[in-house]
Amino acid sequence: MPHDDHDHDHEHVHHEGMSPSGHPYRADQDEPLTYWQTMEIAVRELLEEKGIFSAAEIATAIGRMDARSPADGARVVAKAWTDPAFKARLMADGSAAAAELGCAIDALKLVVVENTADTHNVIVCTLCSCYPRNLLGLPPDWYKNRAYRSRVVKEPRSVLAEFGLALPDSIRVRVHDSTADMRYIVLPARPAGTEGWSEERLAALVTRDSMIGVGLPHAAA
Amino acid sequence: MSKQSETDLRYHDMGGLPAGPVERSEHDYALWEKRVDALMVLSTSRGLFTVDGLRRAIEDMGPDAYETRSYYERWIYAVNRNLIEAGAYTPDELAARMEAVAARGADYATCSRAAEPSDA
Amino acid sequence: MPEITVRVKTWPSHGLHVRTPRYLRGKRGVIERELGRFPNPEQLAYGLPAPERKLVRVRFTMAEVWGAGAENPDDTLDAEIYEHWLEADEG
Numbered sequence: 001m002p003h004d005d006h007d008h009d010h011e012h013v014h015h016e017g018m019s020p021s022g023h024p025y026r027a028d029q030d031e032p033l034t035y036w037q038t039m040e041i042a043v044r045e046l047l048e049e050k051g052i053f054s055a056a057e058i059a060t061a062i063g064r065m066d067a068r069s070p071a072d073g074a075r076v077v078a079k080a081w082t083d084p085a086f087k088a089r090l091m092a093d094g095s096a097a098a099a100e101l102g103c104a105i106d107a108l109k110l111v112v113v114e115n116t117a118d119t120h121n122v123i124v125c126t127l128c129s130c131y132p133r134n135l136l137g138l139p140p141d142w143y144k145n146r147a148y149r150s151r152v153v154k155e156p157r158s159v160l161a162e163f164g165l166a167l168p169d170s171i172r173v174r175v176h177d178s179t180a181d182m183r184y185i186v187l188p189a190r191p192a193g194t195e196g197w198s199e200e201r202l203a204a205l206v207t208r209d210s211m212i213g214v215g216l217p218h219a220a221a
Numbered sequence: 222m223s224k225q226s227e228t229d230l231r232y233h234d235m236g237g238l239p240a241g242p243v244e245r246s247e248h249d250y251a252l253w254e255k256r257v258d259a260l261m262v263l264s265t266s267r268g269l270f271t272v273d274g275l276r277r278a279i280e281d282m283g284p285d286a287y288e289t290r291s292y293y294e295r296w297i298y299a300v301n302r303n304l305i306e307a308g309a310y311t312p313d314e315l316a317a318r319m320e321a322v323a324a325r326g327a328d329y330a331t332c333s334r335a336a337e338p339s340d341a
Numbered sequence: 342m343p344e345i346t347v348r349v350k351t352w353p354s355h356g357l358h359v360r361t362p363r364y365l366r367g368k369r370g371v372i373e374r375e376l377g378r379f380p381n382p383e384q385l386a387y388g389l390p391a392p393e394r395k396l397v398r399v400r401f402t403m404a405e406v407w408g409a410g411a412e413n414p415d416d417t418l419d420a421e422i423y424e425h426w427l428e429a430d431e432g
Contacts, residue, residue, distance in 0.1 A: 033332050036294040037253050041333045042318035043301050046310045053263045061259035126236030126362050140247040150240035155412045173416040179360050180421035181379045231354050237364040277358035277386035
């Protein structure tokens with residue numbers, strides 16, 4: 001059929017070039033159709049036709065996915081830095097506290113682990129790719145790949161050093177393997193020199209990697 | 222204990238195994254990948270299967286699939302397998318629809334248009 | 342509350358879906374916190390009824406998990422383990 005005949009304009013929004021986050025898009029629309037893409041289309045159409053869910057519900061689910069980003073986690077972190085009562089609730093029940101800020105964790109439980117002067121936390125899922133996607137969006141490739149999953153439980157300091165984070169022996173490293181129904185997020189230490197900053201200004205310092213534990217927040221400018 | 226290792230080969234279970242440097246690659250997900258993710262989210266919300274069913278099917282693909290198939294390629298394999306097991310549709314329905322989809326054109330955008338009556 | 346020491350069972354997976362990583366089997370740790378009860382994933386994986394099982398977070402030292410190969414023996418590893426994979430530590 002003629003290529004200009006279809007009405008799926010949204011499929012071409014990401015047609016070429018770099019994404020807003022500066023990463024290349026994976027080849028998709030203009031490469032030859034793959035076996036697995038064919039399966040995705042067929043499965044989706046069968047489920048829609050059988051009334052299990054609608055095309056609109058698929059679009060809504062993708063919209064929800066796209067709306068989530070590390071900015072959500074950063075809001076939670078900044079709130080915890082400025083509001084001791086919120087922080088206490090967050091440490092006691094991460095899911096409930098995140099929900100106060102409009103971040104639903106669904107059926108899973110959020111466990112918040114706090115970095116302090118003598119403790120650094122880092123998160124992994126050695127068995128698959130469990131990730132706090134409700135607070136950070138979809139995971140980066142490296143989080144799902146063999147090298148990170150295999151090594152960070154055995155040699156976390158070497159892995160963190162590869163990320164540019166060299167920790168002294170005086171800091172204890174705690175690795176958290178997401179093996180079951182919990183999801184984890186690191187509460188990084190608040191950067192020095194940010195006394196009196198607003199939540200919004202603080203949130204801008206919070207990086208995704210600092211909430212996974214492979215980085216630190218930006219320093220106060 | 223070699224007897225144990227033979228009954229314990231689960232390739233995904235890789236904590237502590239030797240591996241090279243972490244390649245900090247990232248990519249933004251393609252539309253078809255997000256759709257696979259959405260199929261998973263909606264199927265589990267409808268109670269058709271669980272994330273554990275997804276993981277089990279991926280694990281059963283074996284080591285070769287882990288090295289040669291992309292993340293969402295493994296997912297759509299596992300989503301489809303669980304949906305078949307749940308009776309959401311039948312293997313012949315899947316085969317016929319995949320044949321029809323592939324006959325629509327050469328690329329994803331063309332073939333993923335909504336099915337029209339002429340496809341039925 | 343006194344620390345409760347547990348040991349992860351050495352069961353193999355028998356090629357089935359389990360959520361207890363191989364690298365922790367047979368290792369001793371302390372219960373870091375109790376998490377409540379969750380449907381058993383080993384049943385859910387096969388579409389079967391899944392009675393709830395107690396889930397706890399166990400904290401292991403790197404020295405316990407990796408022995409002399411530990412990068413820093415005092416660093417720790419926490420993981421969620423279902424009760425049927427744990428046994429009381431007999432020392």
